[in-house]
Amino acid sequence: MHDNIFKINDKEFLLPGNRSCQGCGLSLAYRFILKALRENTIVAIPPSCLCVLHGLYPTASVIIPAINCTFAGNAASASGIVAALKALDKPDITVLALSGDGGTYDIGIQSLSGAAERNTDFIFACYDNEAYMNTGTQRSGATPMGAITTTTPLLTKREKKKDFIKIMEAHDLPYLATVSPSYPMDLYEKFVKAKRIKGTRYMHIDTPCPPGWGYAAKDTIKIGKLAIETGISILFEIEKGKLRLTGRSETIAKKGKKLPVVHYVERQTRFKKMSMEQLSQLQSSVDDRWNEYVGRAEL
């Protein structure tokens, strides 16, 4: 395993000047994902901010082969690429399907579930920015309760965020991991590891988004860190059924110093209409989830 930032592959696959917003958490995460997966990778992309980031033909901001797929069918298209590579006897090429939360939790769930059930030999990564950002911040199954979106403008979203990671865990995958662009070493190491494993590997990327979440572009790293410090997101990996907390989440679990969720909520204007009742519901669901994962981990 790598132990410092200087061990990261110094080749850039994501070029400067791409079309993502300033401070985009996806752009940061993608840069390190591609460094970890390296050449010999093909990416399947659905309609999303990722599609915009890649650019319009004939120009592209990413120097690896990429295929634009349909919104619902990214995992199915990626399965087709995997089958074609098998037919061509090219076992050394990694297929990455990278979808937003809309393309994973909602419209993409059936093709992903089917591919995972077949244990398709690919990495499916969901960059979860908690709404349909590319089309103007509509609510998705990943949007947290209490957040304002353009489809929940008056009363905030009333339903809880879907526990999609649990749904993927129920597929009994060879590897599942959560990552954050605020912790690039942890992200990089997990993708390096995922590349070496066969079968369906599911990676969940907690992805701060300045315009959609309502914070200054310079604060992306800070917001991503606060998600981990408060336990809103937890860094872990599950390999052959064994759960291991990693990085900062492991440290917090050992030292027992998780911050209250209000530290995360108060910095984002999407939560400005959150009620006290919603805040305390969020705190208790975060506490329950945290206790469950810490209880399962071998510390």
Ligand SMILES: Cc1ncc(C[n+]2csc(CCOP(=O)(O)OP(=O)(O)O)c2C)c(N)n1
């Ligand atoms: C079948 C279909 N419905 C709707 C759209 C319009 N559309 C394009 S991108 C997008 C939002 C994608 O949201 P998400 O997957 O969360 O990715 P993000 O934009 O947040 O990066 C929508 C609704 C589409 N392209 N195809």
Ligand code: SF4
């Ligand atoms: S809307 Fe959010 S996820 Fe999309 S490009 Fe901008 S910062 Fe990135």
Ligand SMILES: [Mg+2]
């Ligand atoms: Mg999204």
